[in-house]
Amino acid sequence: MNELAIKDLLYKLADDQLILGHRNSEWTGFGPILEEDIAFSSMAQDKIGHSLAFYTLLQELGEAEPDTVAFTRNANQFHNSQLVELPNGEYDFSLIRHFLYDNAEIIRFEMLSQSSYEPIAKVATKLKGEVKYHVLHANTWIKNLGASTEEAILRLQSALDEAIPYALGMFEPSKYEQELIESGVYAGEEAVKTAWLQRIKTVIEKTELKLPDLSTIEPRFGGRYGEHTEHLQPLLDEMAEVFKIDPTAEW
Amino acid sequence: MSLTSLDPRVTRLNLPEGEAPAIEPKPELDQFETYEVFHQKKEGAAYTYVGPVHAPNEEVAFLFAKEQYSRRAACTGMWIARTEHIQVTPYAGDGENVYDMVRAQDPTEQSEQPEPYEIFHLKKRGKAHTHAGRVMATSYQEALQEARNQYGDKGPIVNVWVVMSKHVLQSAEEDKDMWTTIPEKKYREAIAYKVMDKITKYKEEHKTTAS
Numbered sequence: 042m043n044e045l046a047i048k049d050l051l052y053k054l055a056d057d058q059l060i061l062g063h064r065n066s067e068w069t070g071f072g073p074i075l076e077e078d079i080a081f082s083s084m085a086q087d088k089i090g091h092s093l094a095f096y097t098l099l100q101e102l103g104e105a106e107p108d109t110v111a112f113t114r115n116a117n118q119f120h121n122s123q124l125v126e127l128p129n130g131e132y133d134f135s136l137i138r139h140f141l142y143d144n145a146e147i148i149r150f151e152m153l154s155q156s157s158y159e160p161i162a163k164v165a166t167k168l169k170g171e172v173k174y175h176v177l178h179a180n181t182w183i184k185n186l187g188a189s190t191e192e193a194i195l196r197l198q199s200a201l202d203e204a205i206p207y208a209l210g211m212f213e214p215s216k217y218e219q220e221l222i223e224s225g226v227y228a229g230e231e232a233v234k235t236a237w238l239q240r241i242k243t244v245i246e247k248t249e250l251k252l253p254d255l256s257t258i259e260p261r262f263g264g265r266y267g268e269h270t271e272h273l274q275p276l277l278d279e280m281a282e283v284f285k286i287d288p289t290a291e292w
Numbered sequence: 293m294s295l296t297s298l299d300p301r302v303t304r305l306n307l308p309e310g311e312a313p314a315i316e317p318k319p320e321l322d323q324f325e326t327y328e329v330f331h332q333k334k335e336g337a338a339y340t341y342v343g344p345v346h347a348p349n350e351e352v353a354f355l356f357a358k359e360q361y362s363r364r365a366a367c368t369g370m371w372i373a374r375t376e377h378i379q380v381t382p383y384a385g386d387g388e389n390v391y392d393m394v395r396a397q398d399p400t401e402q403s404e405q406p407e408p409y410e411i412f413h414l415k416k417r418g419k420a421h422t423h424a425g426r427v428m429a430t431s432y433q434e435a436l437q438e439a440r441n442q443y444g445d446k447g448p449i450v451n452v453w454v455v456m457s458k459h460v461l462q463s464a465e466e467d468k469d470m471w472t473t474i475p476e477k478k479y480r481e482a483i484a485y486k487v488m489d490k491i492t493k494y495k496e497e498h499k500t501t502a503s
Contacts, residue, residue, distance in 0.1 A: 067301055076345070076356045083363050086480065170469030174358065177470075181351050279300060 043224070046217030047158055048102055049120070050227055053215070053265055054149065055095035056121035059111055060273070061142060062088030063280050064129055073132045080178055081135070087171045094164045101160065112284040116273040122264040124207035126273040133196040134204065136186070140179040141208040144240045147172045148233050157225035180244050187248025194249045205253050209260030212237075327353035328378060329361050330412075330423065332369040339371050341412065341421040350374070350461050358470070364480050367471045370463045377459040379432045381452040386417055390451055391444035399431030408457035409435035413449045421453050432456075 065085035072078025096107035104110060124142060129135045150172050153165035186193040212230040221227040238255075245252050263269070283290055297303055324346035330339040342361040347353035353372050362370065384390035406428040412421040424443045429435035435454050463470075478484040 070299075071301065076359060079359045079363070080355065083359055083480075086477070168473065170467075170472050173467065174470040177467075178355055181355055185348065185352060 043220050046220045049215050049217055051095050051099050053120040055092040056119045057125050058088045059092035060121045061125040067129055084175050091168055098160050112281040116269045116277060117267040120265050122211040123261050123270050124211055126270060128272055134200040136182055137200040137204050140183050141204055143175040143179050145211055145233055145237045147176045148236045152228045183244055184247050187250045198250050201250060202253055206258050207261045210262050210264055213262040213265045324348050326375040327372050328375055329357040330371040331361055331367050333366055335368050339423040354461060366475055368468055372461040373455050373459055377455050379454045384450045387448050389449050391440040396437055397433045399433045402431045406430050410455050410457050410460055411439040412453040414451040417450055
C-alpha cells in the first residue's frame, strides 16, 4: 500500500480536526448561551483529541511527534480545507460551518471504520460515536433555528451562502485519490460528497433555508495542497504561542 | 475606565471604550421551560435523576442534558421529561412510605386504553429519584395505585414521580456509542490535573524568600 497516499489522507483529516477544534475553542467564554459555550468547548476537545489520534498514526509512519507537527508547521504545510480556518464570525456562521463540516466528517468516519488500513479503521470505529453527537448537535440547531424567526432564518441563510463554496472545497480530490479507492483505504471525496449532499438536504428541507444551486458555485479548492486564506497563519501563531515560548511547558 | 484584556479574542473585538450601554430589561416569560434529566450510569442499571435543564423544546433539552450531565460522568443512556409532565406525590418523612399516605383519587384525565407510565422512587431525602418500573394505566392516579401494588412494599419511599412513557424522550439504543469514550476523558475533570506536587515543590523552594 502506498504510504504517501495514507499520510496524505491522515494529514488532511488531522489538520481539519485540529483547526476546527481550535476555532470551536474560541467560543469558550463567548457562547450565546452557557449551554452552547459548553457544547462548543466540549466539541473542541473532541476534535483536538481526534487530530491527536490521527497525528499519532502519522508518527507511527515515521512523521514527527504530534506536538511538533501541530505547533511548528506554517500555513502552507497544512492540509486542512479552507472552510475550517475561516474566522468564527457570529454564531450563525459557526453553526452553519459546524453543520456542513460534521455532516461530511461522520461520513468519512463511517467509511474509514471499514478501511482496509487497519490502524485507521480502529481509530475511526472508536471515535465515530463522538462525531455522531457533533452531527446531532448541529442538525438539532439548524432544524430549530432554521424554522424559527425571520432574523434567525435570514442570518443562517446568509451564512450558508457564504460558507457553501468553502464547504465544497472540503471535497478537493487528493493526488492519490484513485489509489486510495482501489486499495480500499478510503472511498474517496466524490463518494463522501454524494452522501454529504443527501444528508444536508434532508435537514435543510425541514427548515425555511434554501440550499444554493451547487452547479453554479466554484468550490474553494487549494487547502489540501497548502493554499490557504489569510486567516490560517494568525490562527497558527496564536495556537502555538505557548509552545514557541517554552516547548517543554506542561500543565 | 478602559481595560486591556489579556485574552486576544477580546482584544480583537476592539470594544469601544467608555461606559457599557444600559441593559434593557427583558420582557416577562422569556425563560425556557424546564426539563428533567435521568441518566443510566452503566448497562442494565436503573435510570436515575440527575437534574434539570432549561430548553426551548425536548430535542434541544437532550443536547443540553448531554453536555451538562454526561460530559464527564460515565453514562450509557439518557431520558428527558418536561417538568410539567411529571406528577409528584406529597413527601413522606425519611423511613416512611409515601404509598401509605396517598389515598386513591378519582382521575382528572383518563385515556380510553391503558397506556404505559414510568414510575420513579425517592428512597431517602437528599438522594435522587430512581426508576422503579413501568405500569399500564388509564390515568396518573391509576398509575400511582398500580405502582403501589407492584413496587410499593420495597422499603421506605419518601416520594414518587409518575410520568407517561410517551412524554419521556429516551436515547436510542444505537446511539449508545455517543458515550463510549467518556471514561477516557479524564482530562475534563479537575482531578486529572495533578498540580499539588508542583505547588508543594514551588512552596518548598520559595519558603525562605517568602518570609
